[in-house]
Amino acid sequence: MKEKIQQSYGHIFEKELLDEIAEVGVYKEVQKGDKLIEIGSYIKSIPLLISGAIKILREDEDGDELLLYYLERGDTCSMTMTCCLGNQQSKIRAIAEIDTELIMIPVNKMEQWSAKYKSWRNFVFDSYNNRINELFETIDSIAFDKMDERLIGYLKEKKRVTKDNTIQNTHQEIAYEMHTSRVVISRLLKKLEKLGKIQLHRNSIEVIDL
Structure with a gap:
């Protein structure tokens, strides 16, 4: 020790x-x-x-x-x-x-x-x-930040803290921690996926370019 x-x-x-x-x-x-x-x-x-x-x-x-x-x-x-x-x-x-x-x-x-x-x-x-x-x-x-900016900041911080490009959280868990609804988080994550920033998987999110 x-x-x-x-x-x-x-x-x-x-x-x-x-x-x-x-x-x-x-x-x-x-x-x-x-x-x-x-x-x-x-x-x-x-x-x-x-x-x-x-x-x-x-x-x-x-x-x-x-x-x-x-x-x-x-x-x-x-x-x-x-x-x-x-x-x-x-x-x-x-x-x-x-x-x-x-x-x-x-x-x-x-x-x-x-x-x-x-x-x-x-x-x-x-x-x-x-x-x-x-x-x-x-x-x-x-x-002051829009929800999409907050979500990007959240994902970046998760990646930094865990030292892992794959974030092992469900949409609901993210919504809880960000004090918003799962529907809002899911919509924004899908938007980020379409932009090529992330890749969505079952119960996890792969950060590609944030």
Whole structure:
């Protein structure tokens, strides 16, 4: 585990902090589709990603989801940190986008490390800043971009995060994450296929030229 932590966070944290992470952290592997955090649950530890990707979602009163952002190697979730510090129920759902490795850190270490290690404080502040910027991008996309532009952005980001030209999602799943209807998504995907941008398959989409 020490080697994995070093590879992912050695350029961020000093040796003493890396040693503490290895000592108190719990190594965990999750499979694609596994749920790590549920809305309404209390969070007892925070994740540090070693590999893979986790998608962070919000849910409205009707149960419809909206994709907020992805966590990748070297990231943690600032919303999780906020809930931990305030002993609040989670307002987000976290699901593994692909097979993922992570280190779970006990909540009580957050304040200790913030006081003890400058690198940890900077990491926390940078995480908040990055997530806020990503949330702004999501809000701007919903407010100002047309649905076809949002869909192209969604497909590009999926391809980047999974490192795979084939996106293993149904039209309905995409509609859920983009907070729209399956009919709209299917129509736009067919339009992109006619333009030679993608190739539609059963329960998957092959990105050709986006």
